Amino acid sequence: MSRTTRLGLFLTAATILAAALITAATELPGFGGSRHPYGERAVAAGLARRTANIVTSVNFDQRAFDTLGEESILFGSVLGAGMLLRLARDERKRRAAAEPVLPTTRLFGATLLPVTLLVGGYLVAHGQLSPGGGFQGGVAVATALHLAYVAADYLVLKRVRPLAVLDVADAIAAGSYAALGLIGLAQGAGYLANTLPLGTFNQLSSSGLVAVINAAVGVEVASGVVVLLAHFLDQAVEIVPRGERQ
């Protein structure tokens, strides 16, 4: 198909789609209205399970089974990217070289790395109380480790990131989410039902199963993102075609 036919085809389809979207938008309830039936029910259900952060309650309690699927997509993508980016037969690894870094940049990285790790851990641990949770906190933890790459070089990143441990942690955390669902079954409720003691509202130990699943997801996201980025960084820094001189 030539470029002009393709563009023409797209413009026709886009016009129809735009007309449909405009019609649909005018039929929706107005922006900022006060009628949110699902939202109100979700808030009531979250508060009844003593979870202060309703978004976390929706994700890890009210639709925990959906989040299990989403978390499996995350695990599958990390696995898929790892398969696609493994060392091919006509490639070899070269040693990454040390890079010169400004002392101020090095100081910045050394100061902020532990702080960012702590913030990420805090976000995961308080997922059921304050904005944040396993997904967001996990990304913050993974970002923290990569400050070593930004503020120093690849060799330093390799030292601070235990890749073999994280590979295993990713798989165990992904599996433990599915296993945690069995608690509900064992207590005669249903798969992934929140049957653990609910604790006191607005305390670290509140919300029962939500806090545990949240922690498992935090570990999975943190290790998954580090492993994913490790594969991409390998491609950029270490892997070269066989026979090519440095």
Add this chain to the structure above:
Amino acid sequence: MSYFPYLAAGWILLAGLYGLVTSRNLVQAVGCLAVAQSSTYVLLLAIGYRGNGATAPVFSDLPTDAPVVDPVVQALVLTDIVVGATVTALLLSLVIQLRKRHGTVDPEDLTGLRG
């Protein structure tokens, strides 16, 4: 216009699709897919928005009867972001392999199958 934010989401979707159709570079095409997908964030957040001083659905420092925005759509956006980011990573690793095996990232030059 009370439905203007919904139309903005539709516009972002069409802009992303236009980029996907016309792109001559697969890395750019993956970026355009991310743009098209981000329209769903705008749409969902626009649907969940609530006027009259409603705030984030987190009750750690709010009275339990305070008006809050819709937490269901926010949870959906969170799902969307996670899935979007990982699928983008998977697509980008496919592009890296294409570049290695075929020496190009222009979809027009990819004509034959190769093992």
